[in-house]
Amino acid sequence: MNKLLFFLVTCLSSFPVFAQRKTISQRVDSVLRLMTLDEKIGQLNQYSGDWEHTGPITKDGDKQNQIRNGQLGSMLNVMGVEHTREIQKMAMQSRLKIPLLFGQDVIHGFRTTFPIPLGQAASWDLKAIESAERIAATEAAASGIHWSFAPMVDIARDARWGRVMEGSGEDTYLGSLIAAARVKGFQGKGIGNTDAVIACVKHFAAYGAAIGGRDYNSVDMSLNTLWQYYLPPFKAALDAGAGSIMNSFNSLNGIPATANKYLVRNILKDQWKFKGIVVSDWGSVGGIARHGYAADNKEAALAAILAGCDMDMESRCYKDNLAQLVKEGKVNISLVDDAVKRILTKKFELGLFDDPYKFSNTEREAAQKFVPAHIEAARDLAKKSIVLLQNNGKVLPLSKSVGSLALIGPFIKAVRDNLGFWSIEWPDDSSTIITQYDGIKNKVSPATQLLYAKGCNINDRDTSGFAAAVESAKAADVVIMSVGEARDMSGEAKSRSNLHLPGVQQELIKAIVGTGKPVVLLINAGRPLVFSPEMDKANSLLYTWWLGSQAGNAIGDVLFGDYNPAGKLPISFPRTEGQEPIYYNHLNTGHAAASDTIAFYVTGYIDLRNSPKYPFGYGLSYSTFSYSELLLETKEMRKNEQIHISVTVTNTGNFDGEETVQLYIRDMAASIARPVKELKGLQKIFLKKGDSKRVSFVLSEADLKFYNDQLKYVSEPGEFKVFVGTNSDDVKEGSFRLL
Secondary structure, X not given: OHHHHHHXXXXXXXXXXXXXXXXXXXXXXXXXXXXXXXXXXXXXXXXXXXXXXXOOOOOOOOHHHHHHOOOOOEEEOOOOHHHHHHHHHHHOOOOXXXXXXXXXXXXXXXOOEOOOHHHHHOOOOHHHHHHHHHHHHHHHHHOXXXXXXXXXXXXXXXXXXXXXXXOOOOOHHHHHHHHHHHHHHHHOOOEXXXXXXXXXXXXXXXXXHOHHHOOOOOEOOOHHHHHHHHOHHHHHHHHOOOOEEEEOOOEEOOEEHHHOHHHHHHHHHHHOOOOOEEEOOOOHHHHHHHOOOOOOHHHHHHHHHHHOOOEEEOOOHHHHHHHHHHHOOOOXXXXXXXXXXXXXXXXXXXXXXXXOOOOOOHHHHHHOOOOHHHHHHHHHHHHHHOEEEEEHHHOOOOOOOOOEEEEEOOOOOOOHHHHOOOOOOOOOOHHHOOOHHHHHHOOOOOOOEEEEEOOOOOOOOOOOOHHHHHHHHHHOOEEEEEEEOOHHHOOOOOOOOXXXXXXXXXXXXXXXXXXXXXXXXXXXOOOOOOOOHHHHOOOEEEEOOOOOOOHHHHHHHHHOOOOOOOOOOOOOEOOOHHHOOOOOOOEOOOOOEOOOOOOOOOEOOXXXXXXXXXXXXXXXXXXXXXXXXXXXXXXXEOOOOEEEEEEEEEEOOOOOEEEEEEEEEEEOOOOOOOEOOEEEEEEEEEEOOOOEEEEEEEEEHHHHOEEOOOOOEEOOOEEEEEEEEOOOOOEEEEEEEEO
């Protein structure tokens, strides 16, 4: 018996390696060895579908033949299991039958539309944000999508930039936490699960600092600023496991990001050891020539592949030039092979080589349409994203038995405007979008009279509706006005030099406020807007962003007190456009800062206060919260130690509610100037009226580190101030020393 057992073990141990399951790396190498140069370059090529979802329409007469010939690695803007299956079948006719990757801009929802990302950031609720991306991934994957071109993690300090709506605002710390949460939501339990998609972190890098807030414009910044403020959210997203990253359109210090070896080859691939796919943004490889960094598309292809861009989205520069560059010896084949390996690896991780149609399941797709739990999650995040900016006279919350309401403004009965920019539209989704009118109607008693008057359009000079609006306001107990910018006024290529309400909306507000009736103002926008004096005269101001398909219900929840608003601004609101860019974590200067009183020989304006209209982290509640003085367990801290800071928060109002407690620090003197405040901690707490809670934070040496003038990440001994409060301006203060 022992001899027989020994014989079997010997046979099994000597069984050929090829009979065992190969690793993904081994399988990738096996495929790579079979590929011709043209087939390799094909994998580095991505086309759009021939219709418009989130990018320009493109037409290629031989596109289908290119797929059948193995000359394409990926497509975007192809949705639905029927369509993805049809195109994947074409790929299966190629010599090596390498499956396609299907990508899509899943920015704030797929079937279910959530608030725009900047609105989500106003919730400061990481679990809710992760849940939103979990749902978006589940719905997208069920529709045949493998790859989401999100999250956008660009730090944005300038509200003139249209794409501010697509990110998480101005702060590096908050932006990093949200970046990681969104990646975890997209990728779930791992790439390859049928309810997960590959996350694509964008735009690498510094796109949010475009000069003048003008989209696609150049960026000029110090490397210290780049490392300190703009790179950390990318690193946080990659640490969370993001499988891909996208180049940005801008040039950085004169070099286009898609051709920037320092960014992609040095930082991303060498220092950070990133092993995923680097994809260009739409046509950004060809854009290298337009920047003036290359003479033509051939030189652009050379610059991009040398810098480390793996996949060319929609410029055809790799397809038309890369083979020749290899043959001429200008591009080492190892660079092409490395790019191909990264793409094939993701296809193997997704399981597409085992089943090319794994994500094209009609039953799963049908099951992900209009899921009640998804709709409820969208409503939950939407109400959490609303920020109460003003509530004079405590007009809010409204009584559900109010006698009459005048509902005025161009957004009261708007439908698709609630979805905002970068939303995916479906032929059958209009009936699922809850308008603000319906959301309010669903809340009030049958006896409440609703008086509707549009008043004006979003962006023209027609005032013919003013008279009817004024009469409705005069006849009502309370007026609810819904104003803002159209959904296509914020987003890509939607920069604005004028951040005021468009059209005659400000004049309409003036007319309605002039009636003397209580006015509640809802502001729909994708960015901070500049407030006119008429807007300030409204009793209550709610910033509602674009809240998605459940906008009406979420607004109704807040207006009538079923949810006590707890949103906090993730970006500073300017008093006027002349302050842009404006952000809380600025540096001091060698002159005193101007106070609220205009003075000379100070750093400030001669005609305006320095402070923003509303500071970063600001947001009111129907309740009020008081903060005790800070308690620091020690006044000194060594580099290998921690310091504990605590504060007692009390709900001093008449409503139960949430409060986001924020912790900031300031390094008082360092080898390089440090910001006046830096967010380093946050906690969302719920308190019943009259209750108190001790909230504790822990700071370690890592929280005190910064990049010095040699780009070394260091901490330095000295005095630190610590601040805890309800926003970046309203804080309690303490201090300690790092030894």
